[in-house]
Amino acid sequence: MLTSLLPGFRHFRTPFALGVLFAFQVWILIGDYVPSRSEAQGFIERVYVLGGVAGSAAVTAAISFLLYLVGDIIRLSSNQMMRILWRLKFPQVAPHRFATLSAQSKAALFEFASTAFKARKDKGTASDEDFRKLRDEIVLEFTEVRMGLIANHLDVYLEHDRFDAEADFRLNVGFYSVSLWPLLAWFWTPWTLLGVFASVVLFGNGLKALRDANEILVQAIVSRIVPSRVYLDEADRDLPRPSGSVTIGPRRSAR
Template identity: 70%
Template sequence: MLTSLLPGFRHLRTPFALGALCAFQLWILVGDYVPSRSEAQGFIERIYALGDVAGRAAVTAAISFLLYLAGDIVRLSSTQMVYIVERLRLPNIAPHRFSTLSAQSRYALNEFSSNAFVKRGGVSPGGNVSSLTERIVMEFTEIRMRLIANHLDVYLEHDRYDAEADFRMNVGFYSVPLWPIIAWYWTPWMLLGIFASMVLFGNGLRARRDANEILVQAIVSRIVDSRMYQEEADRDFEPSSANTPIRPRPSTR
């Protein structure tokens, strides 16, 4: 029972944490403009009255739901965050640290992809292998679905790293504005917290590489089949006009 509940808790954690983080930053910026209970009038006064009627437990549940909803709206995928980071030219500092696929995984995937061309004579596999590798990487979402259907234990291990990556990368990304806000209202020393956000984001990227490593090993070990690889390998058995021998027609004389 606990095993079946854990994946759900993992996916609830990130939106709730993002919602709380964004709400805290908003509270620092505009909290002074929110009237207190004794000063509230109109709509704000009705909100306070609604809290009295519903009770503290209902108010807590409503706030938690709103935080989750807000966090789910602003949450970004790792692809989107890496794209933003690339636009900021940060990968130029350390390209290998901003990749979602480790060098070992890419090498293993290239070696696997090259097997699709071994029986094809006269074809230079260099660029073809790289192209096939990229297509297999784009197939990772389908690979996840196949793991759910046929190898749930492997998928759960992948999902654990994937959830950790999603949490760390999003929290690290959205916590960057927090430190300048606190520094403005308190002390400039809080700007050092930006480095903590960067480290958290880097840990998320490392977890993302670990999650993708599981998918790569599942593919190269043939635990699941890659549709892109199979389509490329099947071309070895397609008839080609260049390789079809020309047989002389028998004479009718």
């Protein structure tokens, strides 16, 4: 029962935390302008009345749902996050810190990709650039690899999903919490600016969890637990053609 509930809780946690984080920052900005129950008029007064009629449990459930909805809207995937960072040119400062694949994973994928060029490698017609290009194409297949794990190796997928959910949570909370500390510094005390370092550390931990999640996908490919389509297409080029095969080429014009 817990095994079936945990993945759902992991995917609920990130949007809800982002919704709370967003709502807290909005409250810091406009909290003084929200009237109290005794001062409320018009629509705000009706909201207070509705809360009194529905009860605290219903109000808590409604607010939780709204926070989850807001968080799900502003949530960014790891790919979207990395595209934003590349536009801000952060990875150019420290490429190894912003990498989504560890050095071990890159080396394993490079070695695996080179085996697709076995015949051509022996003939000297394949280069390291060809291996790197195929490695990058295999990385783009990670979504298909996940689907393959779900279909045939659910236990491996659940381990990957655990790291991926941790990465999703830490990356998003670290990213969106950066703006919290300047707000607190403006409305409270400048010492809260030190919290920026906590956001940076949390974001770095998210990148590490993402590398761990991708490590599982890399090992699934390298161990041939899940076949790589682009790898097989490249390796098939080394297979000898049947003797009766016909090569169709461009037809010359009779003119």
